[in-house]
Amino acid sequence: MTTPTQPDETDAFLSVTDLHVRFATEDGVVKAVDGLSFDLERGRTLGIVGESGSGKSVTNLTVLGLHDPRTTTVTGTIHLDGQELTGAPERTLERLRGNTMAMIFQDPLTALSPYYTVGRQIAEPYRKHTGASKRDARLRAIEMLDKVGIPNPRLRVDDYPHQFSGGMRQRTMIAMALVCDPDLLIADEPTTALDVTVQAQILDLLKELQQEFGSAIILITHDLGVVANTADDLLVMYAGRAVERGTVREVLRAPRHPYTWGLLGSMPRLSSAVDEPLNPIPGAPPSLLAPPPGCPFHPRCGYTAEVDGERCSGIRPALPEGRGAACHLGAERTRTLFTEQIKPRLG
Ligand SMILES: Nc1ncnc2c1ncn2[C@@H]1O[C@H](COP(=O)(O)OP(=O)(O)OP(=O)(O)O)[C@@H](O)[C@H]1O
Ligand code: SF4
Numbered sequence: 119m120t121t122p123t124q125p126d127e128t129d130a131f132l133s134v135t136d137l138h139v140r141f142a143t144e145d146g147v148v149k150a151v152d153g154l155s156f157d158l159e160r161g162r163t164l165g166i167v168g169e170s171g172s173g174k175s176v177t178n179l180t181v182l183g184l185h186d187p188r189t190t191t192v193t194g195t196i197h198l199d200g201q202e203l204t205g206a207p208e209r210t211l212e213r214l215r216g217n218t219m220a221m222i223f224q225d226p227l228t229a230l231s232p233y234y235t236v237g238r239q240i241a242e243p244y245r246k247h248t249g250a251s252k253r254d255a256r257l258r259a260i261e262m263l264d265k266v267g268i269p270n271p272r273l274r275v276d277d278y279p280h281q282f283s284g285g286m287r288q289r290t291m292i293a294m295a296l297v298c299d300p301d302l303l304i305a306d307e308p309t310t311a312l313d314v315t316v317q318a319q320i321l322d323l324l325k326e327l328q329q330e331f332g333s334a335i336i337l338i339t340h341d342l343g344v345v346a347n348t349a350d351d352l353l354v355m356y357a358g359r360a361v362e363r364g365t366v367r368e369v370l371r372a373p374r375h376p377y378t379w380g381l382l383g384s385m386p387r388l389s390s391a392v393d394e395p396l397n398p399i400p401g402a403p404p405s406l407l408a409p410p411p412g413c414p415f416h417p418r419c420g421y422t423a424e425v426d427g428e429r430c431s432g433i434r435p436a437l438p439e440g441r442g443a444a445c446h447l448g449a450e451r452t453r454t455l456f457t458e459q460i461k462p463r464l465g
């Protein structure tokens with residue numbers, strides 16, 4: 119158990135360092151997060167991308183303290199505003215959840231209760247965290263519904279979730295998450311279940327609300343198009359590790375990791391013909407019960423021959439601080455490869 123530390127003015131608002139999350143299962147130990155570090159400042163949005171199973175949700179549920187301590191081992195440090203969260207007592211985490219940090223889940227139908235009105239579901243956490251009266255909490259719920267763009271909020275506040283469309287339910291989730299003005303908002307695939315037009319509206323709404331509330335946002339998504347328009351910084355995850363990081367602009371313009379090249383190559387492009395086949399990354403993500411040694415991407419990587427000897431399968435490449443990629447090719451070689459071979463293919 120880690121001892122809580124005093125706030126340190128040099129720390130980022132959220133600072134995750136060497137985080138490991140392991141699950142004990144009947145088949146063995148799942149290494150869901152394996153040495154992850156990242157920082158996030160207030161007012162900025164960090165996009166986290168990676169294939170299914172790369173550890174995006176587990177990372178963020180761990181930040182919120184929403185893991186089962188009976189089956190989960192967490193090591194490393196999670197500093198939020200100078201406070202250490204790993205090993206913090208449940209009552210501390212409960213107070214922080216909703217108040218200082220909040221989460222928007224992918225599927226509003228599982229997160230919203232069908233038995234309570236949307237107004238009550240927005241008002242309850244507000245009452246719990248601020249001690250406001252029922253009347254004030256109801257007014258706050260109406261105000262929040264208005265902020266997230268629900269028409270006639272005074273009438274709709276008494277509706278049940280099934281009376282709302284998918285987009286309106288997702289807006290309600292955003293209202294619930296923001297009602298206590300959290301400093302950290304984690305949005306896990308907040309728009310995947312929505313059609314493209316509503317997706318764009320919800321992402322615009324998140325950006326607007328961020329400007330108003332000044333929160334730090336973590337946006338988890340499969341979709342590089344979503345981060346391109348919404349995030350400032352980007353973390354690419356593979357097999358529970360960060361393999362590349364930088365500003366969104368840097369990573370999308372000049373990606374340095376072969377896995378990021380694969381993700382970009384598998385993305386549908388607006389300019390392409392509708393029936394143009396995508397180029398999925400060959401192979402499948404590795405088992406986290408027994409991840410490959412060395413670089414976890416090596417069984418799927420087309421560039422191992424560019425690296426001397428058995429380094430890719432034998433030595434784990436480190437992710438440098440700041441802008442960079444965890445790859446033995448090194449910054450210079452990846453830059454040349456990207457410019458000469460990858461970029462022309464991406465078009
Ligand atoms: N409670 C658990 N017990 C055992 N394994 C788990 C548990 N929760 C998650 N995992 C495993 O941890 C890995 C990371 O899961 P996680 O949900 O973080 O992936 P993800 O990147 O969010 O994927 P997706 O894009 O599909 O949401 C997966 O292999 C998953 O099966
Ligand atoms: S370290 Fe080797 S296997 Fe891993 S991404 Fe770089 S070239 Fe590919």
Ligand SMILES: [Mg+2]
Pocket residue numbers: 174175176306
């Ligand atoms: Mg997930």
